[in-house]
Amino acid sequence: MRLNELLKFNNITIQCHDNPDADALASGYALLWYFEKMGKKAKLIYKGKNKIQKSNLKIMLEKLEIPVSYEPELDKVKGLLVTVDCQYGQKNVSKLKADHIAVIDHHQKSADLPKLSDVRNNLGSASTLVWDLIKKEGLDVNDNPLLATALYYGLYTDTNKFSEVSHPLDRDMQDELIVNKSIIVEMSNSNISLNELKITGNAILNYKYFKKEKYLIIHAEACDPNILGVMSDFSLETAGVNVCLAYFVSPIEVKFSVRSCVKEVHANELAAFLAGDLGGGGGHIFKAGGSLRPEKLKQKYKESKDKKDKGSGKLEALATNYLHMRMKEYFDMYEVIYAKETTLGMDGMKKYVKIPQEFGYVKLTDVFPKGTLITVRTLEGDIDITIDKSHYLMVGITGEIYPIAKEKFKKSYKTLDDSFDKKFEYDPSIKNSVTGEKKSVMAYVKHAVSKGNVSIYARPLDKCVKLFTAWDDEKYYSGGIGDYIAFREDDPHDIYIIKKDLFDQLYKEVKM
Ligand SMILES: [Mn+2]
Structure with missing residues (x-):
């Protein structure tokens, strides 16, 4: 979808999710700026039970001059309604009747989206998405430094201070925005309320430690997702803790942060594994995060025949069970190979030549x-x-x-x-x-x-491996079951992994 497709409407209401966060406010602010520039009558609003209270958001609204209004009673709008950082009809955004609906979001796609929608769940923030859309219309948000600062802060808070950024567009925006640094500093230093400080302490007190694999699991009360990053960053500094998972469960989502300080575990890979097909996860090698969708978790529980998975059926217990199980699975699943010190046996190996x-x-x-x-x-x-x-x-x-x-x-x-x-x-x-x-x-x-003059020996994997190649012993490559492990005929230490769906395109067998 292009933003200019929305210009056929004259009355436009932009709605953030209830309890808006910095990303929802920033991306909504950017849409408002665009529509007003294009001569439209536009309004930025949010609904829900609570008016904005968090101190960083209050500073944001005041210093960045964001004209958002709280409309708990509103139930109908004229013209176009755009939900931003959320999807129309979902639990986290109070329903508003409207003649036409558009959705701009970066969360997992829900079942039915309106025709006018752009949902890219691989982006770190809705701010990035709106920034990209505005850029495609030939406008530069840097013309308004307060808006540029808002978008930057939207991405900053949605990705745990950029540590969970994974898409290059997020990095492009981070590089290109010209921001007011002192306002960013002021907002980020009012991020935690005293109550959240208490939540942090309580969560850490009740850690679960898994000695053999050296990981820690921290279960927090529902809080600002940024606080999960604070907890896991801090806990990772503990001796004997190599990996840390912190999570909370709310009716809208199960949110988690993953940290790793060892080269054998990539936090982004673990986050994606924990999410599986129930949500999404990603980030960097050392820091990552993700979320699970409660309805998918419940669905999985309904389908599960294994009594052990069922727990009490309550979302909180279900999520806890699931995450504990996935962590164990992840650590049990892999064999680590250091190619510099290893050669592979010839068992099951066949000779191939590169096509x-x-x-x-x-x-x-x-x-x-x-x-x-x-x-x-x-x-x-x-x-x-x-x-x-x-x-x-x-x-x-x-x-x-x-x-x-x-x-x-x-x-x-x-x-x-x-x-x-x-x-x-x-x-x-x-x-x-x-x-x-x-x-x-x-x-x-x-x-x-x-040129295709390289011969290799290869076999399909029957167990997952993490391979540190001979030329990079800092960063591993993962191979799943069915992927191929191979070494060059002329160098047995040159071991590498080829994904199963690429193997037939890349190699053909040499009959001996
Ligand atoms: Mn967001």
């Missing part, structure tokens, strides 16, 4: 001069390199990007004259880290094909 593959490549000296320090922003994360030894950037068919040295490129790939035309979910970029100048990767991409 020539198409790639895009970018000669980095075409983009910036030799010696430039650059940041490549991709869907999987940022890569910092100096244009020197890593002369080339490879772009795979699924959009994955990695740097490669000149010699290796020449040896393994043949360049082609035609173009490499592919569209990916996120257009990767190259930024000059010194000057800040940014260029699109796809504007420089050329076409290459791999």
Whole structure:
């Protein structure tokens, strides 16, 4: 959906969820700014039982001049109603009748969305989504520094001070907004109320510690989700605690934060695993978070035949049971392999040869001069390199990007004259880290094909593994059951993992 599609309406009401948080207010504020600029009659409101009380939000409304009004009695509006940071008809937003409805949100999609909607649950905040939509209309929110500051704070609070950011668009917004730092500092230092300080203390007092795997589980009362981050950050500093999960259960969602300080557990992977198909989770290697949808959890409990899973049937107990079970499953599931010190046995191994593959490549000296320090922003994360030894950037068919040295490129790939035309979910970029100048990767991409002269031995995995490769012993690659584990014929320590759905496209068996 484009924002300009909403301009056919003259009366527009923007509704935040009940008990609005900074992200709902900021994204609503941005929509209001856009509609008013386009000459529309627009209003920003929220409903629900409570008027905004939290001190950081009061500062936000006052200092950033957000004209939001509390309308508990309102039950009908004329024209268009846009729900922001929430979805029309869901529990966390009081129902309003309207002639037309639009939804702009970044949570898990609900069953029936209106035709006018944009819901992207991989974004860290609704602020990012609205920022992106406004940018696509050719406007710059930096024209209003108070609005830019609000959007920044929306993302900041929704991602635990940016630590749970995972999408490159979130990082783009973080980089591009010009904000009033002192207002941000003022708001973030009024984040916890005395009551929440007490909730934090109580939750930590009742920790559950799992000695063998060295993880801690903290169950808090429903509170501001940011406080889960505070609890887990603090608890992780404890000796003997490598991983920490903090969560709370509310009727609207089960919210959790994950922290890890060991290289064998990626917090973002664990968060995604905990959420499973009941919600969503993600973030960074050391810090991540996520949520579960209560109705899906209840559904799972209804379907479960195993008495043990059933607990008392109360949401609180159900969520606790589920999270404890998932944590145990995660730790039991993996075998860790350090490729530098290991070779794989030949049991079950077959010989394969690589099928020539198409790639895009970018000669980095075409983009910036030799010696430039650059940041490549991709869907999987940022890569910092100096244009020197890593002369080339490879772009795979699924959009994955990695740097490669000149010699290796020449040896393994043949360049082609035609173009490499592919569209990916996120257009990767190259930024000059010194000057800040940014260029699109796809504007420089050329076409290459791999030579396919590599032989490997491989077998499907019957147990999940975490593999530390010979060239990176800091960051592991995960393999699930059915994925392939392989090593190069000419180097038994060069062990790697190939996803099962890619294997047949990439390799063919050599009959011996
Ligand atoms: Mn939000």
